[in-house]
Amino acid sequence: MKQRTLMSGDEAIARGAYEAGIYAGFGYPGTPSTEILENFAQYKGIYAEWSINEKVALEAATGASLGGVRTMVTMKHVGLNVALDAYMTLAYTGINGGLVVVCADDPGMHSSQNEQDNRYIGKFSYTPVIEPSDSREAKDFIKDAVEISEKFDLPVLYRITTRIAHSKSVVEIDTDFKAEFPKKKLDVPWEKYVMMPLNAKKKRVQLVDKYQKMKAFVETTKLNTEELLSDDMGFITSGDVYQYVKEVFPGKSILKLGMLNPLPIQKIKAFASKVKKLYVVEELEPYIEDILKAEGIKLEGKSIFPLIDELTPDIIRDSFNKATGVPLRHPTSDVRHTVVPSRPPSLCADCGHRGVFKVLSELGLTVAGDIGCYTLGALPPFSALHTCIDMGAAINHAYGIEKAGEPSDKVVAVIGDSTFMHSGITGIANMVYNGGNTLTIILDNRTTAMTGRQPHAAAGKTLMGKETNNINLEKLLEGLGVTKVAVIDPFESKKLRELVVEYLAQNGVRVIIARRECALLK
Amino acid sequence: MKTVNILVVGVGGQGVVAASDIISDMALARGFDVKKSEIHGMSQRGGAVSSFVRYGEHIASPLPYKNDMDFIISFEEMEALRWSDHVNEGTKIIVNTLKIKPASLAISKLEYPDVKALLKGAHVYYLDGTGEAKKTGNEKVVNSFMIGAMCAFNDFTADDFNAALTKRVKKYTEENMAAFNKGKEMVKNYVLS
Structure with missing residues (x-):
């Protein structure tokens, strides 16, 4: 049916x-x-x-x-x-x-x-x-x-x-x-x-x-489609932006590209010859535009439409009207009366990460961070996370800071359990091999929380819902040759603080696993 | 027919996305073309959430022009103000008078705004949806109350709502229906204060 x-x-x-x-x-x-x-x-x-x-x-x-x-x-x-x-x-x-x-x-x-x-x-x-x-x-x-x-x-x-x-x-x-x-x-x-x-x-x-x-x-695939509706102007576009172009320029000719590499140069040249003025509307980089310009096709693109941020019907319409001197059809009014307090995402009230960031903030440490909910530790009230660039980077950032001659008792790496399994293990191995002295805290909430609580290799379930081997972080770290491993509930504030202070004063590769199940799993 | 543009807003966890799904399904069942768009990701962590729903004969862009909004349905009082640059003379604004203070107030030193003083007129409806929902015994049916309030203006019936609701939610149908009808009724009897 x-x-x-x-x-x-x-x-x-x-x-x-x-x-x-x-x-x-x-x-x-x-x-x-x-x-x-x-x-x-x-x-x-x-x-x-x-x-x-x-x-x-x-x-x-x-x-x-x-x-x-x-x-x-x-x-x-x-x-x-x-x-x-x-x-x-x-x-x-x-x-x-x-x-x-x-x-x-x-x-x-x-x-x-x-x-x-x-x-x-x-x-x-x-x-x-x-x-x-x-x-x-x-x-x-x-x-x-x-x-x-x-x-x-x-x-x-x-x-x-x-x-x-x-x-x-x-x-x-x-x-x-x-x-x-x-x-x-x-x-x-x-x-x-x-x-x-x-x-x-x-x-x-x-x-x-x-x-x-x-x-x-x-040149012949049906993934690229031409809608020849007028000869005064034509638009080359793709993806969501095609829908915005349909909205903003009803009745105008469009060449919609469903296949973006390679580009159908002959088809595009034919389209260009059927319209007086050609525009490329694309989000982000001038990808289509640069290729077509190199082919000698005359068009306008990023000279009109922004390079940065996603496009919307408002942005496309207003940019086009501004560039071409067309009077605004619907002037965008801003009737916002007052500053509305922001509502940035924040760690859940009963999130275990809070316990760790409270301690790190109090100790005034430099914190190399990673990708996950805990990136929010960078924001007030904690302001206790100083780097977040790519998956698995925290451990290596902290280690490199130490190699630059900074005291290793003032730097700590924090990384989530899922991120650690993704690409954090190699960082620990590198420190063990090359002799790092950086303290790592694994923020172990037993899930991939940020993206919606997906299970992972150290959390005992597969995507298809099957119970599975649960990689034991403690044993994994010991196996790698980590000098000291401790497991603690991050809500035991006083103990956690003492443990961090104690571990910071030592040498060798040390890891604290701050383990508390994600509040959203309960 | 003219395309109908709806903006549903609120705070992460309030059910904004679920409400926009139900509205979309009601429109789909009526044979309309429907598109909806929202941003997921950090919404569970107490952030501002918004969802656009558009329906009509043919919908191209899932995002409408900002000031083409027919309805703004706000599950939280201050959130209505955040989206007031999407308002035109005809926009119906339905506001649940629940106030959820953002954690940022302590840092920004801003006060929770006096929304009713700033956002007023014949097209703004302030309703205690959460209060009415609590009366049914289940606060979560505020979703249905807000959809009901919107349906005072368009021709979606209680049956349309029931069909879309029960496709997604199997429990508390009675409470949800009561909330839907109450929302519709309160808008119809709304007296501007």
């Missing part, structure tokens, strides 16, 4: 993956991508997991692809940085079962530390980039992505943004649909997958050759 339903982009991608016969999904939680795998895990007959980190996820997915099934990997934009080592050379080797890397950019940095534009990764790696503009396309294009992956023997980068991931729109689904999961034979010819220079040099030539074939393909 056909059913109209409202789905977020994330839900639609999960549905699309199921319908496209994707059997295995790997990923690491990261807003706004998290709900893709959470929803995918609900379908029958599939396999889904939260991997330790994005690199592990992509490598496991690569293995699954070699094993002959269609696979998907999900992550947020910065997660692809972690997985990029695996991705770049996967472009050289290619795949067996179709492999789609779904990656969610966060223009506007609603929940991220940077605003990087991952469309460039496609160009950088010579891999196809596909971008949907609403939930219906988010579902449908996954099938195209799998087909393109298998056609060109390449991983495909499926780029979405926060507004696609978390906006809901109408999707029609067939409730009787039963997925089939094609399985090829394991196929690992060594000259294809062993990237020693001997083979890699050949694969590099093949990759560039594949790219030429993709350039021909992209």
Whole structure:
């Protein structure tokens, strides 16, 4: 039975993956991508997991692809940085079962530390980039992505943004649909997958050759659609921005790009010749604009529309009107009467992290921090966190500060349990190896709280809800050669303070595990 | 028909997103095109939450123009003020008079604003939704009360609401329906003070 339903982009991608016969999904939680795998895990007959980190996820997915099934990997934009080592050379080797890397950019940095534009990764790696503009396309294009992956023997980068991931729109689904999961034979010819220079040099030539074939393909793919409605002006755009352009410029011609790498240069040139004035409207970097300008196509883009922050219909309309001297149709009024007190997110009232930050704040320490709820320790009333750059960095930041000659009893690293499992372990190993004296506090709340309480390797459950091995942090640390490990409830303020003071005065690698279950789990 | 634009706002944990889901489902069941957009992520940690719902014959952008809002439904008093730059002459503003003081007051030295003095007019409805919800025995049905209040202006019926509600929430249907009807009734009988 056909059913109209409202789905977020994330839900639609999960549905699309199921319908496209994707059997295995790997990923690491990261807003706004998290709900893709959470929803995918609900379908029958599939396999889904939260991997330790994005690199592990992509490598496991690569293995699954070699094993002959269609696979998907999900992550947020910065997660692809972690997985990029695996991705770049996967472009050289290619795949067996179709492999789609779904990656969610966060223009506007609603929940991220940077605003990087991952469309460039496609160009950088010579891999196809596909971008949907609403939930219906988010579902449908996954099938195209799998087909393109298998056609060109390449991983495909499926780029979405926060507004696609978390906006809901109408999707029609067939409730009787039963997925089939094609399985090829394991196929690992060594000259294809062993990237020693001997083979890699050949694969590099093949990759560039594949790219030429993709350039021909992209000129005719139905993923790019032209709406020729007027000849006075035309817009080239993609993703959520397409919907804003439809809203702001009704009745104007649009070339909507669903495939962003490579760009359909001939199709674009033909479109350009049909309109008097050409504009490129894109969020973040002038990705499309720069490529088209290099092709000698006359257009305007970032000279009008902002480079920074996400776009909205208001911003597009006002920027355009300002640049072209068109009188404002709906002047944006600001009738805000007064300063409204801000309501920044804060640690929950009964959050265990509060106990740790109270102590660190009182002791006036320099605190190298990491990514998670506890980043909020940087804000008043604690103001007790001084760095947060990337996943797993805290331990290494604190260690490096010590190497710069700063006293190690004035510096501490704090890192969450999920982040520690993601990429903190290597930092401890490095300190043990090179002789660090930095105190690390693992803020162990037994979950990945910030992204919505996903389980992880040290929290005893899998994405599919199965009880599993629970990595014992204490034993892990001892095994790594950590000098001293203590476990404490962060609400035991006095004891915690004494312990921190005691450990700060010592040498060697010391770790305090401040363990209290996330308040939201209760 | 003209597209209807609704902005639902409040504080993390109040059920803003759930309410906007139910409104969206009511519109979908009526055969409209529907889009909604909100930002998730840090909302559980007491931050300001907002969700846009749009429905009509055809909806392109999930985000409406700021000042094209037909309704602002605020689950908390001060939050209505935060979004007052989205108001036009015709915007109906329905405010739950619950005050949740943000932790930032202690640091910013700001007072909780006198919302009723700053945001007034024939189009603003101040209702004690939380108080009415408590009377049903379940404070959480304030969601349904606020949706009911909005439905005093458009033609969604109690049946439309019931269908959308029970798709998502299996419990407390009676309390939710009572709250919905109460919200609708209080707006219809609203006397400007």
